[in-house]
Amino acid sequence: MSVQPGWYVDPADPETRRYWDGEGWLGAPIPVDATPPEGPPPVEPPPAPVTPAAPTTPAAPGPGTAGPGWPQHPGPGHGPQPGHGPGWGPQAGPPGSAPQDGPPGGAPQGGWGPQAGPPGWAPQGVPPGWAPQAGPPGWPGRPPEPRPHGLELAGYGRRLTARLIDFGIVFALNAVVNGWFVWRLVEELLPYWREVMRRALEGNTSTEGLPPIGEQAGLLQIVILMIATALWLAYEVPAMAAGGQTVGKRVMRIRAVPLAADQPLGFGRALRRWTTLGLPTLLWYCAGLGLVLQLVDALSPLFDHPLRQALHDKRAQTVVVQLPVTTGSAAPNDRNQPSGDTP
Known part of the structure; x- marks a missing residue:
């Protein structure tokens, strides 16, 4: 799925917003409630090159040199050593000793961690709102689940109810x-x-002489299925297009939203979403084929990760989220973020 460039909530830090150029993050983050500028952020100037220190004559062991038998380590005025973050390096000690500074495990300082990289670094190929599939080496536990538009994904029990x-x-x-x-x-x-039924109770398995089925039975079945399908369409599509909720979704406090932005589905997207699940009703007449297709669609969120999308969600590019519980007369905060939030 290709996500249009724009300012989105950073999935690594929901309190900030960054610019997505269609392939990766650009620039530094800004507060989530701040008004983003038009277009991408200004390009940050590259860091000034570090001039290597001029060679000096051997001196007595001190802060920048090592005594006999000690490995070399940087001192004041030396540039960053290869393999370390800018401006620091582990202090060497006697052979076999551990570095004296830097985080445990050799992780670099200066704000680096599992969720962030060096200043200006942007992960490539990760759409906004998607959690990483695997954490860095040594990252304990499972990666966090995505929160589209800052909202928790709806559970299967709520969706089924x-x-x-x-x-x-x-x-x-x-x-x-x-x-x-x-x-x-x-x-x-x-x-x-x-x-x-009468012959079955008597043990008679003969099919001869059975009264014929009425000529209008087949036509009536088709008419009944067409009316049922039309009623379902009229009930669900307008409600989903306007607010992403039917009566059942309102009762269970869940809502369908587009992946691209927190906005109404619109009639076209709501119709595409419904036809995948509702239109097979017309195929019930064909030995129950439509019912089988609808059952597969209904069970598909159990096997989809990480967004728990049903087949009709995938076709319409939507996801079902759980709305937060509000108290008093406060307005629901599920639409507090402006359009352009993380999908």
Whole structure:
């Protein structure tokens, strides 16, 4: 996925914002609540070259030299040694002794660590908001999960509960709108299945002389599935386009947002998201093929890492996040960050 250049929240430090040029981070971070400048940050001047010290005559052992049998170590005025951060180097001691300064394990000073590199260094090929797949050597524990737009990813239990609530609402709508067609279908099928059950209870496996299924049964099944699909589309797509939430998602306090920016999905994205899951309803007529496709889509977030996207999320480039709990009359803070936050 290609992310457009712009100012995004730094996934390594959600309190800051940096500029993403489409391939890597540029420039120094700024506070997350500060107004970012237009375009990329100004290019930082390269560091001034270090002039090597002129050779001097041997002197008595002191801060910059070593005594007999001691390894050389830098003293005042010497430049950075190879393999170390700017402006420091481990102080040498007797053979077999450990360095006297620098972090344990040989990590460089000056703000370096697992989350940051040298000043001006930008990781390449990591989209904003994505957690690294593997930490540096010796980094304990699992890498942190991504937090799109500063929000926690919704758990599968919440998503499943929200979907079941929505299915209940759509089923109730079908009972009202589709009720007459279902009743007509039952009338077409009832004579056939009644005779099949009677013969089964008597132990008769013969299929001869069974009453024919009504001629309108096939047409009624198609009409019922088309109405059910249209009701589901009318219920879900407008609500998702406007606010990323259906009734079920509002109850469970989760919301679908685009990866690129914290903004409404829009009708086109909401329709693409729904068609992947809802349109296979029309294929229920084909030996339940549509139901199998929908089951695979519903289970796909369990196997997707790190963003837990279902197949319909991947098609629409969306992710489902959990909204924070608010108290009193405070406005929800899930939209406090301006557009352009980390996807």
